[in-house]
Amino acid sequence: MSGFDKVVTSYEEALDGLEDNMTIIAGGFGLCGIPENLIKEIKRKGTKGLTIASNNAGVDGKGLGLLLEDKQIKKMIASYVGENALFEAQMMSGELEVELTPQGTLAEKMRAGGAGIPAFYTATGYGTPVGEGKEVREFNGRHYILEEALSGDFAIAKAWKADRYGNLMFRKTARNFNPMAITAGKISVVEVEEIVEVGQLDPDEIHLPGIYVNRLIQGTFEKTIEQRTVRKA
Amino acid sequence: MALTREQLAQRVAQEFQDGYYVNLGIGIPTLAANYIPKDMQVMLQSENGLLGMGPFPLDEEVDADLVNAGKQTVTMVKGASLFCSAQSFAMIRGGHVDLTVLGAFEVDCQGNIASYMIPGKLIKGMGGAMDLVAGADNIIVTMTHASKSGQSKLLSQCTLPLTGKNCIKRVLTDLALMDIEGGKFILRERAPGVSVDEIINLTSGDLTVPDYVPEMSV
Numbered sequence: 001m002s003g004f005d006k007v008v009t010s011y012e013e014a015l016d017g018l019e020d021n022m023t024i025i026a027g028g029f030g031l032c033g034i035p036e037n038l039i040k041e042i043k044r045k046g047t048k049g050l051t052i053a054s055n056n057a058g059v060d061g062k063g064l065g066l067l068l069e070d071k072q073i074k075k076m077i078a079s080y081v082g083e084n085a086l087f088e089a090q091m092m093s094g095e096l097e098v099e100l101t102p103q104g105t106l107a108e109k110m111r112a113g114g115a116g117i118p119a120f121y122t123a124t125g126y127g128t129p130v131g132e133g134k135e136v137r138e139f140n141g142r143h144y145i146l147e148e149a150l151s152g153d154f155a156i157a158k159a160w161k162a163d164r165y166g167n168l169m170f171r172k173t174a175r176n177f178n179p180m181a182i183t184a185g186k187i188s189v190v191e192v193e194e195i196v197e198v199g200q201l202d203p204d205e206i207h208l209p210g211i212y213v214n215r216l217i218q219g220t221f222e223k224t225i226e227q228r229t230v231r232k233a
Numbered sequence: 234m235a236l237t238r239e240q241l242a243q244r245v246a247q248e249f250q251d252g253y254y255v256n257l258g259i260g261i262p263t264l265a266a267n268y269i270p271k272d273m274q275v276m277l278q279s280e281n282g283l284l285g286m287g288p289f290p291l292d293e294e295v296d297a298d299l300v301n302a303g304k305q306t307v308t309m310v311k312g313a314s315l316f317c318s319a320q321s322f323a324m325i326r327g328g329h330v331d332l333t334v335l336g337a338f339e340v341d342c343q344g345n346i347a348s349y350m351i352p353g354k355l356i357k358g359m360g361g362a363m364d365l366v367a368g369a370d371n372i373i374v375t376m377t378h379a380s381k382s383g384q385s386k387l388l389s390q391c392t393l394p395l396t397g398k399n400c401i402k403r404v405l406t407d408l409a410l411m412d413i414e415g416g417k418f419i420l421r422e423r424a425p426g427v428s429v430d431e432i433i434n435l436t437s438g439d440l441t442v443p444d445y446v447p448e449m450s451v
Binding site: 029030031032033055078079080081082088091098100102103104105106107108110111122123124125126127128129130143160170171172173174175176177178179180207223224225226227228229230231233 | 279280281282283288289290291292295296297298299300301303304305306307309315316317318319321322325326345350355356357358359360361362363364367368394395396397398399
């Protein structure tokens with residue numbers, strides 16, 4: 001009997017059931033707080049035709065950039081895709097469909113997807129290409145567009161610490177899209193740096209309750225820094 | 234003389250007030266953080282999920298888990314807080330951030346802004362810019378007044394796809410500070426040594442010039 005124990009011991013098991021043409025919601029901002037080992041496992045599995053919602057698409061050879069190498073991504077829903085030559089080539093050739101979504105709208109679409117809210121009105125994107133074809137409504141003299149929620153067959157995310165029940169804590173700005181992404185997956189898989197026994201995390205300090213987590217795995221992380229900027233002592 | 238990047242940043246910083254929460258876009262806006270007056274408390278919001286952003290870290294302080302919206306390694310000031318992206322954009326969209334400063338390709342006298350996409354050129358995405366312009370009441374756009382070939386970027390109507398509609402009320406260029414009111418640019422200040430005529434010549438949208446236009450103090 002495993003009860004609430006969400007821990008799995010292999011990445012293969014963590015992504016069991018992921019099939020071609022599924023939708024994945026992924027956490028991470030740039031390369032910060034990305035589920036790097038789960039992405040590597042998707043590459044190893046060779047799953048194709050994927051729709052992935054993630055703020056960014058990694059860089060060449062890192063993060064979701066890895067999945068472009070074997071053309072595993074069919075469609076990308078992202079707010080900013082600027083750091084990736086392979087992405088650019090596949091987008092220009094039409095092999096890769098891209099739905100640019102404002103960052104806050106993307107976060108809210110994931111949050112709504114996990115919270116049972118099918119759509120919401122936002123002023124973001126009204127009167128711009130993002131608003132084209134979307135329902136417009138006026139509230140208190142201001143225009144808003146209707147944005148639909150986003151959910152996935154799988155969510156993949158990274159947290160810092162977890163207990164075996166999948167209660168999660170994130171670290172610094174590696175939190176970013178991870179909590180919402182996790183809530184928006186039918187099967188949510190989270191990799192963490194450390195798994196502790198149940199009872200060792202203070203319930204007041206848990207950022208996301210384990211109810212949203214289906215599978216939990218401990219990994220080791222490269223944590224590539226995109227822009228290493230320092231000041232002199 | 235047109236303002237340098239540093240002077241633009243200095244002028245932006247004159248808009249700060251004690252107790253302001255401020256979001257600074259990538260580029261010149263970010264430089265404004267270097268000119269926060271010593272006797273003033275300003276807290277910087279980074280839309281990936283940090284309020285209370287500090288300077289770049291010392292070499293030994295670099296932390297891959299602590300970056301700003303430009304993915305640069307940063308530090309936190311005392312009193313900082315961390316949160317998810319949904320929370321971050323709730324404070325932006327909900328109008329809780331006191332001042333937003335960001336760049337643009339074009340602004341027009343209807344308050345429209347185009348800043349993320351040039352058709353035919355590579356599209357990188359809007360990131361958080363659309364949320365920032367839709368959510369903030371107090372926005373300053375910083376940009377060059379004209380392109381290198383002398384084409385005005387202050388237009389009667391933006392030609393590029395919009396980032397936001399009717400949302401910009403203040404523009405700071407390398408030549409002038411302007412407000413946008415009632416479908417017109419209003420010249421408020423000029424860069425030191427720049428003539429009103431020069432600004433008129435390089436402003437394509439409707440421009441109102443008050444009798445007296447002071448020089449900026451930078």
